[in-house]
Amino acid sequence: MAPWSVFEFHMVGYRRTWRGSALSSFVLPLLTVLGFGVAVGAHVAGGVQGVPYLDWIVPGLVASTAMQTAIGVSTWPVLSRFEWMKTYSALAASPLRLADIVAGDFLYLLFRVLVSAGAFLIVAAAFGAVHSWWTPAALAVCALVGFAVGGPTTAYSAAVRSDSYLAILLRFAVLPMSLFSGVFFEVGALPAVLRWVAYALPLWHGVELSRAAMLGIAPHWPAAAHLAVLVSWVTAGIALTIRQFHRRLVY
Amino acid sequence: MSDPRPNVVRVSDESLVHARGLVKRFGDFAAVDGIDVDVRRGEAFGFLGPNGAGKSSTMRMVGCVSPPSAGVLRILGMDPARSGSRIRARLGVCPQVDNLDPELTVRENLTAYARFFGISRRVARQRAAELLDFVQLSDRASSRVEPLSGGMKRRLTIARSLVNEPEMVLLDEPTTGLDPQARHLVWERLFRLKQQGVTLVLTTHYMDEAEQLCDRLVVMDGGRIVAQGTPRELIERYSTREVVELRFPVPDQGAYGEKLAGVGERLEVLPDRILLYVADGDEAVAEVHRRSLGPSSALVRRSSLEDVFLHLTGRTLVD
Numbered sequence: 319m320a321p322w323s324v325f326e327f328h329m330v331g332y333r334r335t336w337r338g339s340a341l342s343s344f345v346l347p348l349l350t351v352l353g354f355g356v357a358v359g360a361h362v363a364g365g366v367q368g369v370p371y372l373d374w375i376v377p378g379l380v381a382s383t384a385m386q387t388a389i390g391v392s393t394w395p396v397l398s399r400f401e402w403m404k405t406y407s408a409l410a411a412s413p414l415r416l417a418d419i420v421a422g423d424f425l426y427l428l429f430r431v432l433v434s435a436g437a438f439l440i441v442a443a444a445f446g447a448v449h450s451w452w453t454p455a456a457l458a459v460c461a462l463v464g465f466a467v468g469g470p471t472t473a474y475s476a477a478v479r480s481d482s483y484l485a486i487l488l489r490f491a492v493l494p495m496s497l498f499s500g501v502f503f504e505v506g507a508l509p510a511v512l513r514w515v516a517y518a519l520p521l522w523h524g525v526e527l528s529r530a531a532m533l534g535i536a537p538h539w540p541a542a543a544h545l546a547v548l549v550s551w552v553t554a555g556i557a558l559t560i561r562q563f564h565r566r567l568v569y
Numbered sequence: 570m571s572d573p574r575p576n577v578v579r580v581s582d583e584s585l586v587h588a589r590g591l592v593k594r595f596g597d598f599a600a601v602d603g604i605d606v607d608v609r610r611g612e613a614f615g616f617l618g619p620n621g622a623g624k625s626s627t628m629r630m631v632g633c634v635s636p637p638s639a640g641v642l643r644i645l646g647m648d649p650a651r652s653g654s655r656i657r658a659r660l661g662v663c664p665q666v667d668n669l670d671p672e673l674t675v676r677e678n679l680t681a682y683a684r685f686f687g688i689s690r691r692v693a694r695q696r697a698a699e700l701l702d703f704v705q706l707s708d709r710a711s712s713r714v715e716p717l718s719g720g721m722k723r724r725l726t727i728a729r730s731l732v733n734e735p736e737m738v739l740l741d742e743p744t745t746g747l748d749p750q751a752r753h754l755v756w757e758r759l760f761r762l763k764q765q766g767v768t769l770v771l772t773t774h775y776m777d778e779a780e781q782l783c784d785r786l787v788v789m790d791g792g793r794i795v796a797q798g799t800p801r802e803l804i805e806r807y808s809t810r811e812v813v814e815l816r817f818p819v820p821d822q823g824a825y826g827e828k829l830a831g832v833g834e835r836l837e838v839l840p841d842r843i844l845l846y847v848a849d850g851d852e853a854v855a856e857v858h859r860r861s862l863g864p865s866s867a868l869v870r871r872s873s874l875e876d877v878f879l880h881l882t883g884r885t886l887v888d
Contacts, residue, residue, distance in 0.1 A: 323684035330681045331672050404668035408729075410634050412685035413658035568634060569595075 324422020343434035347441045376447040377528040378501035384460035387434040388468030393484045396475035410567040431464030455531035463524035466548045469555015476562040500525045520551045590640035593626045600626040602792035613769040615783035623792040624772035628741045661730030661738035667722045671715040683732040700728040720751025740771040776874035790882045808872035811850035815843045815864040
């Protein structure tokens with residue numbers, strides 16, 4: 319199974335660096351839960367949508383963690399394998415086909431997203447913020463968010479030649495998306511323009527579905543509509559990535 | 570993928586690379602402009618030419634990572650457009666720029682790569698050990714790639730190109746950027762491979778590399794083949810037996826061009842020296858002295874592929 323050999327290749331590298339990433343996938347959520355859930359939550363009297371603030375933000379934060387991890391995996395490492403280490407050209411010279419390389423990369427993306435989202439849920443459970451037996455469904459939502467964000471970002475990182483473009487992506491796409499996607503407050507509180515930005519980007523849809531799974535709160539749109547937006551991002555991401563990899567490796 | 574090499578007829582005149590009118594265009598620019606090439610099993614075949622001659626573009630097409638723009642190309646008897654993956658499974662590729670994973674260890678770079686060929690973990694470990702021994706890197710097996718010297722990285726890249734026990738190894742400028750000692754070590758390893766019957770296809774802009782390693786070569790310039798044959802044939806056909814290199818203590822060597830008329834069969838005026846192409850070098854030097862031209866130095870040497878290239882294109886290989 320050719321894609322698994324690419325996954326395995328990424329795992330060899332991951333085995334050298336997992337301590338750092340494991341630390342950040344536990345410590346970062348811990349700080350966020352403490353800072354926002356506990357500290358800010360103490361000032362949010364009466365909670366949001368009928369649940370305590372800590373409980374309310376945890377499903378959003380887990381989706382946001384999935385997004386952050388996907389961004390981490392699909393930015394610098396991808397650029398580096400094209401531009402700096404040039405390892406993708408070594409993969410292309412082997413019997414692997416482009417689809418194998420892309421599939422292996424996405425398997426690894428899935429693995430990383432599930433590990434960090436899972437770690438986050440364990441931390442949240444320790445704070446008593448996990449109540450529903452439907453919580454594992456939130457992991458499936460996280461996987462979808464991971465692909466919806468990581469797919470197009472992989473294509474973007476394969477298209478640019480310098481990492482200053484990655485910094486632009488973080489500042490002008492990732493940061494606004496993490497702030498305005500209903501993780502910390504409802505998108506209804508946003509001005510109309512920003513609300514439409516939240517509707518167009520993938521994270522808000524993941525947050526809504528994650529909240530539905532973990533808290534049983536009905537999402538703002540029909541679940542199928544949220545799913546449809548996420549699936550379109552995933553589909554576009556896969557198509558763009560294959561096109562971009564083809565451009566860079568077969569010329 | 571259990572048996573990657575079916576139906577191979579092992580005859581020496583079998584063409585592993587067969588190209589007719591092969592073209593690679595990038596927009597309006599033809600990097601490779603209609604070349605005919607046949608590489609036979611077991612030989613070491615070279616593409617000699619300066620930067621921009623089209624060598625690397627040719628190698629990428631042969632390596633089945635670059636579709637030809639026109640012409641016929643068959644690798645191991647198969648069509649790269651249809652059987653790219655199956656062909657690549659039986660090739661080894663050592664690219665011009667090392668593309669090892671610097672974060673992995675020396676051994677992991679081999680074992681992880683072997684997995685792309687469907688080689689089991691056990692066999693991959695075994696082959697990695699053998700290959701590290703072959704390229705004399707066994708003592709560095711567990712160290713990361715990043716701190717290795719250029720020569721060590723090159724040898725590791727060569728080792729990696731052999732993990733699948735390829736029938737043909739493509740080496741794009743295998744010793745460019747290496748110091749002389751590291752180059753000789755690489756040449757020696759490549760020579761061993763050749764003795765083991767592995768077909769080598771290499772590009773180079775070093776004439777000594779081509780002379781050392783290649784049974785047969787083509788000289789490329791501007792995307793075309795301008796000459797082909799064994800190194801000896803090329804020298805006999807396009808150059809004289811000996812060359813006299815004269816340097817004169819003036820800025821403009823060209824002024825001496827006319828004064829040397831008739832001394833040799835041919836002469837080339839370079840910015841820093843004049844090359845006289847002659848049958849007998851010592852006799853030519855004596856004649857230069859008889860004409861009282863007073864060169865600051867006169868060196869007699871045998872003709873090389875560099876002279877062939879200069880004669881064919883009017884330019885030097887490395888500039």
